[in-house]
Amino acid sequence: MKRKILAIILLVFTLVGCNNIKKEDIDESKKIVTVTTSFLYDMVDQLAGEYVNRRLIIPAGEDPHLYVAKPRDLEKILDTDLLLYHGLHFEGKMSEVLEQRGYAASENFKSEEVGTMQEDGSEIIDPHFWFNIDLYKKATESVSKRLIELLPEHKKEIENNTLNYLKELDDLDEENKKLLSEIPEDRRFLITPHDAFNYFSRYYNMPVLAPQGMSTDSEVANKEIQSTVDFIVENKIKAIFAESTTDPARMDKLKEAALSKNFDVKVVKGDDNELFSDSLAPSGEIGDTYISMYRHNVKLIVDNLK
Structure with a gap:
């Protein structure tokens, strides 16, 4: 039928x-x-x-x-x-x-x-x-x-x-491995809004947490926020990352919750400072090809976590 x-x-x-x-x-x-x-x-x-x-x-x-x-x-x-x-x-x-x-x-x-x-x-x-x-x-x-x-x-x-x-x-790939090796082992944690980086996590041996799950339109449950905040504070995560196709305000919630525990974590966001996940950038912008997108992501991660 x-x-x-x-x-x-x-x-x-x-x-x-x-x-x-x-x-x-x-x-x-x-x-x-x-x-x-x-x-x-x-x-x-x-x-x-x-x-x-x-x-x-x-x-x-x-x-x-x-x-x-x-x-x-x-x-x-x-x-x-x-x-x-x-x-x-x-x-x-x-x-x-x-x-x-x-x-x-x-x-x-x-x-x-x-x-x-x-x-x-x-x-x-x-x-x-x-x-x-x-x-x-x-x-x-x-x-x-x-x-x-x-x-x-x-x-x-x-x-x-x-x-x-x-x-x-x-x-x-070789370039990525070299750059990512600059991040100390105890700082190699990637916190993003939704589950888009699990292949990246396994490929480069870098644990990823995403409180929002896979869907980009779902509301983040309080328990997911709390468990992610606890992880951020326990591991003294320097920075967490917004994505180009998700609402950065959701990462701001993590920052606010961490501040309530007397820990300040940076939210990496804004023009040219967001991770690309589900799409490349429009033509003519940074990240408009697969290779330039991946280079942008890895540089942003390394610069803010090393």
């Missing part, structure tokens, strides 16, 4: 929606690749940017957890030559349509590579794999394969771009 309903929806948009798609900034000689997130938008650019038209569904800087799909998003999904998405339920309510029409960058991940987390007493899949550089490389290889299938005439160029980009990711 679900498949029939989906087919009807897609047919309706095919008949009444696709003719309304704006064609500006589209090179008619190039095929269209539609992606769900800014991470994939950048990845496609690195691998085959000059050979395709790219379309993005969830705008850079917006929170995918809160994003509500619009009619024009279905139009983008239908009017494309290749549709790429993260998978692991990151795209939420759009997942069913995406699974029917496109390819997940995480399609070749092994079950043991995928993390889980607790949400409202249940174990759920953790979709934030991009903070594990090895998994991001694996996703890059999957996307590269799909792009080559789409553009066999550019197979050699895409393969070369892929190899070069994988080397850049290896270099980034």
